[in-house]
Amino acid sequence: MLKFISGRLLQAIPVLFIVITATFFLIHSAPGGPFSADRAVPAQVIKALNARYHLDQPVWQQYLTYLGDLAQGDFGPSFKFPGRSVNEMIFGSLGTTAELGLYAMLVAVIIGVLAGVVAALKPNTAQDYVPMSVAMVGICMPSFLLGPLLVLVFGIYLEWLPISGWGDIPGDKILPAITLGASYAAYIARLSRGGMLEVMTQDYIRTARAKGLPEHIVIIKHALRGGLMPVIAFLGPAFAGLLAGSFVVETIFQIPGLGRFYVQAAFNRDYTMIMGTTIFFSVTIILFNLLSDILATWINPKLRHQSGGAES
Amino acid sequence: MMFKTQHGLLCLLLLILTACGSGESNVSKGNREGILHWGNAAEPQELDPHVVTGVPEHNIIMALIEGLVSKNPTTLEPIPAVAESWSVSEDGRVYTFNIRSTARWSNGDPLTAEDFAWSWRRALLPELGNQYAYMYYPIVNAEAFATGELQDFSQVGVKVISPLSLQVTLTHPTPFFLQLLDHYSMFPVHRATIEKFGQPGEANTLWTRAGNFVGNGPFMLEQWDLNKVVKVKKNPQYWDASTVRLNGIYFYPTENVTTEERMFRAEQLHYTYDVPIEKIAVYQREKPQQIKISPYLGTYFYRFNTRLKHLSDVRVRKALAMSIDRKSLVENVLKAGQLPAYTITPPNTLGYTASSQLRYDPAAARTLLAEAGYKDGEGFPVTEILYNTHEQHRKVAVAIQQMWKKELNINVRIHNQDWKVYLDSESSGNFQISRASWIGDYVDPNSFLDMWLTGGGNNRTGWSNKTFDYLIQNVAPSAKTKKQRYAAFQEAESILTDELPIIPIYTYVSKHLVHPSVKGLSSNILDTLYFKYMYLEPESEPRSAIKP
Numbered sequence: 072m073l074k075f076i077s078g079r080l081l082q083a084i085p086v087l088f089i090v091i092t093a094t095f096f097l098i099h100s101a102p103g104g105p106f107s108a109d110r111a112v113p114a115q116v117i118k119a120l121n122a123r124y125h126l127d128q129p130v131w132q133q134y135l136t137y138l139g140d141l142a143q144g145d146f147g148p149s150f151k152f153p154g155r156s157v158n159e160m161i162f163g164s165l166g167t168t169a170e171l172g173l174y175a176m177l178v179a180v181i182i183g184v185l186a187g188v189v190a191a192l193k194p195n196t197a198q199d200y201v202p203m204s205v206a207m208v209g210i211c212m213p214s215f216l217l218g219p220l221l222v223l224v225f226g227i228y229l230e231w232l233p234i235s236g237w238g239d240i241p242g243d244k245i246l247p248a249i250t251l252g253a254s255y256a257a258y259i260a261r262l263s264r265g266g267m268l269e270v271m272t273q274d275y276i277r278t279a280r281a282k283g284l285p286e287h288i289v290i291i292k293h294a295l296r297g298g299l300m301p302v303i304a305f306l307g308p309a310f311a312g313l314l315a316g317s318f319v320v321e322t323i324f325q326i327p328g329l330g331r332f333y334v335q336a337a338f339n340r341d342y343t344m345i346m347g348t349t350i351f352f353s354v355t356i357i358l359f360n361l362l363s364d365i366l367a368t369w370i371n372p373k374l375r376h377q378s379g380g381a382e383s
Numbered sequence: 384m385m386f387k388t389q390h391g392l393l394c395l396l397l398l399i400l401t402a403c404g405s406g407e408s409n410v411s412k413g414n415r416e417g418i419l420h421w422g423n424a425a426e427p428q429e430l431d432p433h434v435v436t437g438v439p440e441h442n443i444i445m446a447l448i449e450g451l452v453s454k455n456p457t458t459l460e461p462i463p464a465v466a467e468s469w470s471v472s473e474d475g476r477v478y479t480f481n482i483r484s485t486a487r488w489s490n491g492d493p494l495t496a497e498d499f500a501w502s503w504r505r506a507l508l509p510e511l512g513n514q515y516a517y518m519y520y521p522i523v524n525a526e527a528f529a530t531g532e533l534q535d536f537s538q539v540g541v542k543v544i545s546p547l548s549l550q551v552t553l554t555h556p557t558p559f560f561l562q563l564l565d566h567y568s569m570f571p572v573h574r575a576t577i578e579k580f581g582q583p584g585e586a587n588t589l590w591t592r593a594g595n596f597v598g599n600g601p602f603m604l605e606q607w608d609l610n611k612v613v614k615v616k617k618n619p620q621y622w623d624a625s626t627v628r629l630n631g632i633y634f635y636p637t638e639n640v641t642t643e644e645r646m647f648r649a650e651q652l653h654y655t656y657d658v659p660i661e662k663i664a665v666y667q668r669e670k671p672q673q674i675k676i677s678p679y680l681g682t683y684f685y686r687f688n689t690r691l692k693h694l695s696d697v698r699v700r701k702a703l704a705m706s707i708d709r710k711s712l713v714e715n716v717l718k719a720g721q722l723p724a725y726t727i728t729p730p731n732t733l734g735y736t737a738s739s740q741l742r743y744d745p746a747a748a749r750t751l752l753a754e755a756g757y758k759d760g761e762g763f764p765v766t767e768i769l770y771n772t773h774e775q776h777r778k779v780a781v782a783i784q785q786m787w788k789k790e791l792n793i794n795v796r797i798h799n800q801d802w803k804v805y806l807d808s809e810s811s812g813n814f815q816i817s818r819a820s821w822i823g824d825y826v827d828p829n830s831f832l833d834m835w836l837t838g839g840g841n842n843r844t845g846w847s848n849k850t851f852d853y854l855i856q857n858v859a860p861s862a863k864t865k866k867q868r869y870a871a872f873q874e875a876e877s878i879l880t881d882e883l884p885i886i887p888i889y890t891y892v893s894k895h896l897v898h899p900s901v902k903g904l905s906s907n908i909l910d911t912l913y914f915k916y917m918y919l920e921p922e923s924e925p926r927s928a929i930k931p
Contacts (some may be wrong), residue, residue, distance in 0.1 A: 100802075101804075102807045102808070103803025103804045103805075103806055103807040104803070104807075105803075107803055107806040107808065107810065108513070108514065109820075110434065110436075110840075111839070111840025112840075113514075113516065113529075113530070115529065116509075116514055119509055119512035120510075120512045120839060123510075123512065123587075124587070133434055148587055151428060152429065153428065153434055154426050154429050154586075154587050154588065160609065172466070175686045188819060193922065225471055226645070227648055228647065229785075233651075234645055234651070235645070236651070244698050251819070253718060275917070299601075317886060322638060322639045322642065323639065324642070325635065325637065325642055325646065327608065327609060327610035327611035330612075331610060331638070338801065340803050
């Protein structure tokens, strides 16, 4: 297992290097610089700003300087927010985004797995069609539509829940978590239904039933383990996606998270912030993919055997 | 697994239960505690008055720092602030400010003339990169110091006469100089605090963080949570603290105008930065007392690239300008009370309303186009309108595209670009016709006219007119009376609206949603906020949300 993990981590290094290099040169070649403004900026001001951020150096030199700083864990100062470093901005808002992602994942897994299992128990009946149709709507409905809808119903009309903020008013985390988690819940529902349907026809399930085990024990103890394999494989990339894709939800609900920086940085040509968030999300995606592989290997004895090796 | 699922469900249930019955709204709590909840559009870049450039930063800084002179919140006439009085020499070049002895920094330090001289020197340091350094340029040698040509600040026209007396010498008489002093780029900063956290010319130190910030305004910085809220509280050291009735203001970075409107409806905000276009009619119909629309010192216009062959012909430019039905545009497309514009300077800019020979006359426009060699639009090159990506700009461009097709039978393409790309295209002359706007830095026609000087950084049209330059650079500054000065501006503006390197389209309005409990909020054409006069008076009527 250790060999498997270290192998995967080593593979990540060239991937990250390519991401960093491509992003760096792409953003520097995009038209419009970080200091272009509506009002003409005097030449000496541009000169001072360029010197402050080393933009007066050739791009390759900036790239090497950036790599050097990065090796020391320094993402550099933000161009848009002069008094803040990218490290401070990323790590200062990461907690909020991670918390939002976690709650959304909780919503997605609980609703998704329940709906998927319920549907798989009686395939091609109303018990299957209803949750799966809802799931299809969930997949199709973008968060920028679902969020405002939930706000209108539960926040404005019924006045049950706060419509914005994060940790200010009790309950203000519920609507964002549901909005962000909904489409993932829908995916998970379809995945767990498919997984369960496949497993339920396996010999070992028939054996369990033949032993006279009650149905709920058969499902929970035997079927779920195999049936949820596709879901587990999905969880890693999904969580990384939740973190990186929280921009819309953070904007709708006025949440001080990382996702907002990610998109704004590109519009503002905040070079260091674009680099910082891209690298951060790349690392997140790589790590969560690895985590989900480890989890899948741990749950599935067949995979464990394949990746096996002496050390596990 | 069963146990884990039950556990998860229980957690979710608990989460939901704790949520319901969320209690008091921000507005009702704020009214009780004297806290104003303010929609402020964006996370402030910084709170250093010599570094920032945006309106959200301006709003917060107006609460935290005060300059020598303030303005009447309605008329915008200069009124005493840190300076309790001032005198102007007969030739209009030397201003002597008497600083009030009760002026204090928020940490209790006395505020002196030396503070201003030091702060202004800092604001002009080339390495600081202050984008508003040009606000100081009327002062003798300020430009030379800001561009690094002059190293010795004692040669700049700023002189400390005594701890409470500051003398400022201008190159030319500048009637709007007092107006500039209320711009944040001319505000004082606390020397000891800045030096504690870095060099004066450093723009990225920690002096503006809560706990470090020292200001001299009616409020002081209490808390600054990134992307969440900036909280300010009443400053007991402020010289006019008895006038300040609010205990604090919470500024929220409400980037999304739709979210902001929903927050207002749910009573989480007293005031919004903007109003979504589609909601204007709803509020005007159902809650007219909550929507505030006022004239704004800004003009929406199109720039011509006069370096291009067909657009270098003034007859073509006139034909295009004369075939836009501005009245229809503001009434049917924009719908927020904007005014059709036929001049670049908005009407009643401190008593100046320019007249214009420009009018809506499609028949005359067709004749002009025919004279230019494009009868019935035949042979007219396909021309492109460039705009930065935004729904409203698209709507305006589509409407104008249709008007030109209908009236002149010419084909126009519309093309949008991301903001920074658009800026790059415009400043490098890589456009044919581009959308633009200009918001006055101060209330004076000069703010709208000096940008069209030959080779000016904001001109970008390639247009040049020597008479125009002479009027703006020589005649207006040396005018003895306001009447003479405005006459020079009118003459210059007539040249501009006759040659039309730009097409004025409409004059902006400011739009806000304001809770009825907010009092003392005056409107002015700069949409500048003077928080010290504001207060909250809870209304008796119960909450009633608008149901769209």
